[in-house]
Amino acid sequence: MNIAISSTSEKPIYQQLFEQISAQILKGELETGYCLPPIRQAAQELRISVITVKKAWEDLERRGLIHTITGKGCFVADLSPDQRLQIRNEMILKQMAGDASYYKSFGLTIEEAIELLKKVYPNE
């Protein structure tokens, strides 16, 4: 687990968790069958509440990225690279559609939006 939680961020902690783990799974960094740490351990390591971890894990399961086996733990789901790519694009596009319409509402052309996006895009 390589997670960075920011308590000052405006994003809820459970969502930060969800997004970071989703990203790691969809990028293939966490392999199929990999066992996530038990929620109590994760909570302790990240110094957050068990409830918060649980909520993130539930969201991951709902999205089909992990599956829980009661009494055993939570495992990364068996997804082909194609499936991973598809889910990733679904998640990104859903977010991006909202972002784009926001930019548009301020009168930005697609060219202006690209221009600004290049400015702020994080480097490798």
Add this chain to the structure above:
Amino acid sequence: MNIAISSTSEKPIYQQLFEQISAQILKGELETGYCLPPIRQAAQELRISVITVKKAWEDLERRGLIHTITGKGCFVADLSPDQRLQIRNEMILKQMAGDASYYKSFGLTIEEAIELLKKVYPNE
């Protein structure tokens, strides 16, 4: 006033108001000196609480987009096209920085991000 409030949106109502009116001012649709509707009237038209409208108006004033004269009303601030453009870009960049880091966390390169953005960008 040409405002669309969505009560199902995840965004708070006052923020929707703020964003839509900001956009209209920064696009020049609302001219310098234009008098916004009184908060009570706006509240009635939009069927929301006076306080919610007031909160949006306060944010607009704090951002320098309008100025309030007690007993008279709220007026669109005197901004040059350059100033409007600058404020617009500040607001957009702040939002876009968060968006971009989200895309990046899923492994998107800037090129991929631009590609997808073109796909979802609302037409003229």
Add this chain to the structure above:
Amino acid sequence: MNIAISSTSEKPIYQQLFEQISAQILKGELETGYCLPPIRQAAQELRISVITVKKAWEDLERRGLIHTITGKGCFVADLSPDQRLQIRNEMILKQMAGDASYYKSFGLTIEEAIELLKKVYPNE
């Protein structure tokens, strides 16, 4: 009448009027017996409401700086230079006491306060 009204100031207009005319009387710029313009005329010249002017005139009379003769107009009161100085100091000290306790509450020593006051004091 040499008055500058700012509608963007946070100070109420009637108070701006009161302060500026008080200052002119107490500095001796408006001499004893000088006849203030009728409220309707003043309101028209300054482009403010008659009620607002009336309120300022009332405050001036209450403070003993002018006296109204019904049907004739408002006249600068008969004050000796000493009296003017005394009233000025009363007004200034009352204001300054509040200001000073504010500075003090932020931990400023008198020396620091003087230092900063020199920085911001308007030039001749």
Add this chain to the structure above:
Amino acid sequence: MNIAISSTSEKPIYQQLFEQISAQILKGELETGYCLPPIRQAAQELRISVITVKKAWEDLERRGLIHTITGKGCFVADLSPDQRLQIRNEMILKQMAGDASYYKSFGLTIEEAIELLKKVYPNE
């Protein structure tokens, strides 16, 4: 919390709160990371409305003096003594500029103003 609210003061309650807590933070009386009382508790202790407290807290956060973590509480921000001094001077100077121009409008020279300020400045 060591706060004194005056309901007879001309200053709004939320502003009194803001000023007193700002002062305490900037003087270093409230240390970095100190957890302010929950708004509901503060409201009860001070016998004012929750909303009034919240408004003061929001202003503090906007000024960078505290940061709010939803579900946890509001904490004094991490500021170096230098930063505290700078913010203090910014706040004081902003206030003092208005005060000074008031004194000036009554014909006080900077020397006279300093003289009077010494007279009224609260003792240690």
Add this chain to the structure above:
DNA sequence: GTGGTCTAGACCACT
């Protein structure tokens, strides 16, 4: 338990 949002409604200052 925390803060975040929204509501209805009152009273006051200013114009």
Add this chain to the structure above:
DNA sequence: GTGGTCTAGACCACA
């Protein structure tokens, strides 16, 4: 009739 302040009280998201 304008905005400014304050009130009591509700419901929700988050931890």
